[in-house]
Amino acid sequence: MAAEAAPPFFAESIVFLAATVVAVPLAKRLGLGSVVGYLAAGAAIGPHGLQLLGSGEDVLHVxxxxxxxxxxxxxxELDPQxxxxxxxxxxxxxxxxxxLTGTCLYAAARLAGLQHATALVAGFGLALSSTAFALQILQERGQLSSPYGQRAFGILLLQDIAIVPLLALVAILAPGPGPTTFANILSEISIVLAAVAGVILTGRYLISPIFLFLAASRAREVMLTAALLxxxxxxxxMHAVGLSMALGAFLAGVLLAESSFRHTLEADIEPFRSLLMGLFFVAVGMSLDFSLVVENxxxxxxxxxxxxxxxxxxxxALxxxxxxxxxxxxxxxxxxPQGGEFAFVLFTAAVSNSLLDYQTANLLNAIVIITMLLTPVACIGLDTLAARVKARGVENPSIETFEEAAPTVLVIGFGRFGMVVAQILTSEGLEITAIDNRPDRIAYARKMGYQVYYGDATRADVLSAAGAGKAxxxxxxxxxxxxxxKAIDLIREGFPETLIFCRATxxxxxxxxxxxxVxxxxxxxxESSVVFGRAALEALGTPLDRIDQIEExxxxxxxxxxxxxLSEGIYAGKDQLHRVTPRGQRRKGKQDAPAE
Structure with missing residues (x-):
């Protein structure tokens, strides 16, 4: 009996997984990071390498x-404030x-012999950095929340926004039947503003109540589906009105940053993000044409x-x-310093509008990919320089700075006990993050002015997203x-340096x-019984020094x-329960030390 045909993309999936399993650990062992491993894997299995897979364009769309x-x-991770x-x-x-970068690269392209429109697209396309690449590096190094990481992210966010006018520039520069009318422009702007307003209103007023309802069902797969949705x-x-899909997703994330379900959403999305990001870089690596690079x-x-x-x-300088x-x-x-993934989008649009020929676009894509490959090398070079300077005992703040982070506390469980603990910690000005798995407690805490997030403490990914590693x-x-x-075991395994304070029932x-x-x-x-007993003795007229003696x-x-x-079991130690404390005596070991 003949075997049935394999599902679509089954063989390609096996090739992709095998290549990444080999290339990514090797790249990380060499200190180059996982992104370089994905790029190398794509270049090896792609149409210009071992030809195990066809064109990377179809893969890139997914x-x-x-x-x-x-x-x-x-x-x-960002709230609107x-x-x-x-x-x-x-x-x-x-x-x-x-x-500045786009103008200078435009001038360089003109000196290289490109036409005005072509040089404009090439220069400003290469001025964009890779959001995916740079953020992956910052996350792997744990520096996304550092001052320089936040400034780098601000630059990347503007570049993501800049792809919108750049794509419009391609449409303007492209040879067409006639100029666009003011009415058409006004109509497009109105549609865009309406779409942005729709996302903002939905995210601010509808998403949290919906997730609150879904959380009550305790069905994790439904929460996961809702997060992806x-x-x-x-x-x-956003894509339907001509804006960047990534920008639309970012806006939705910002609107949900103050939601109680922020950490659970992040933990649910993370596996899909990691897998698709790896696939993205593999697809980029597959598009690297070695013969074209060698010839030019x-x-x-x-x-x-x-x-x-x-x-x-x-x-x-900036x-x-x-x-x-x-x-x-x-x-x-x-x-x-690398080129970005949106450059591929821009160059593809330019080819479709006859502003770039196929070979020039491929050369520009090759430049983008090679700058991606060289960026981890530049990061390693700076780290090596800083390490050598430090090893020589030279205090050089121009190369390396050190900052002490303010201590943070992760509170797990926000019932009557957790709320009092949080009140004490916040009174000292400490930063806390609190998670609970009961929607009613979360709603009550919000009414009391506390920001509590929905989360399951038995999931390592939720603990990580809530900041257990930083606390x-x-x-x-x-x-x-x-x-x-179970939560203690997960924290001890994943974050062994973190202090664990526990409430025993x-x-x-x-x-x-x-x-x-612990x-x-x-x-x-x-503790409450001791306080109760002290109050009872005091009400019965017992002197305070005698009460202190009894409590001790x-x-x-x-x-x-x-x-x-601990050694003999829960029913051992009865002799320590019923004993009258002798009056006027301190227990053994607490006598006043003799004068020396």
Missing amino acids: AELGVVLLLFVIGL KLWRMKRDIFGLGTAQVL VALGSAGI WMIVAAGVGTVMILKGGFLW SRGTGSPNSDALRIAVTL ALVAMCIENYKVMG DRAHMLDLTKRG DFQVRETF DVRHRDEERLAVQ
Whole structure:
């Protein structure tokens, strides 16, 4: 009996997975990062390599969803207030970089013999950096939230916005039947504004109630489906009116940044984002034509050098001129000198509109890809230089700076216990993030002025998204000791340096937490009982010094009993329970030390 035909793209999927499994770990072992591994894998299996796969264009259309999901996740990490604080970096620094770099690259293209329209598209297309590439590098290094990482992100965000007028520029420069009328322009602007308003209103007033309803069902797959629907739906709306899909997804993410479901959304989207981002870079690598690069190696080499030196120089100068220290300016310069994925979109549109011929577009694409490959090398070079300077004992803040981050606390469980803990921590000015899996508690906490996020503490991805890796301390305030035990194991495995403070519901729970080696634990019933007993003795006329003596003795006997129970079981240690504290005596070990 003949075997049935394999599903579509089955063989291609196996080739893709096998190539990435080999190339990505090798690239990371060499210190080049996972992105270079994906690019190398695509170049090896593509039509210009081993020819195991055909053209990367079809794959690229699907893989571009990875960029969309990446911008959605980044948007989740920014609230509107924080985005507004970045306006100088976005519209000032970012705009200046695109205009200066694009103008100089345009002049270089003109000197190379390109026509005016062609040089304009090439120059400003190469002025755009790769959002996907640079953010991947920043995330892998854990520096996206650093000052220079935030400035780099502001520049990248402006470049994503800039693709819209650049695509319009291609349409204007293209030979056409006649000029566009003012009425048509006004109509297009109205449609765009209506789409943006629709996304904003939906994200602000409808999404959170919908997720609150879905969370009550406790069906994780439904929450996952809803998360993808929000990200891709907002991207689709923007794409329908001619804007960038990635920009639409980013806007939706920003609007949900203040939502209680922010961390769960991020954790649900992350696996799809990672897989599609890898596919995106593989598709880019597949488009690298080695024969074309070899035949025109001098042109490609000159283009790569010009782009990286000009863009890096402007990035450094503009960053320094707008207040960044030299160390941050250098890191921005070596993180963003590459060409970007939107250059492929721009060059493809230019070919379709007869502004670029096929060979010139391929040469420009090759320049973009090679600048991507060289960017991790530049980052490693700067790190090596900084390490050598530090090894010599030279204090050189122009190369390296160190900042102490303010301690943060992750509160897990926001019931009556967690709310009091949060009140104490925030009274000291500490930054807290709180998660809970009960929508009613989240709603109540919001009414009380607390920002609590929906999240399952037994999921490692949710803990990571909520900041367990960055937190100095995790406060376990939940009642379910099984959930707490699993969460403790996940934190100990993934974030071993994080302090774990736990609420114990009873004596057996406290014994279990002791065996798990948590850093601090407290039985809520024990402490409240001690306070209750003190108040009762005081009301009955017992002197305060006698009450203090009794409390000290009770606490000591409780510790002794716990030590016995750890080795002999929960029913051991009865002798420590019923004993009258002798009057006028301190317990053994607490006598005043003799004078020396």
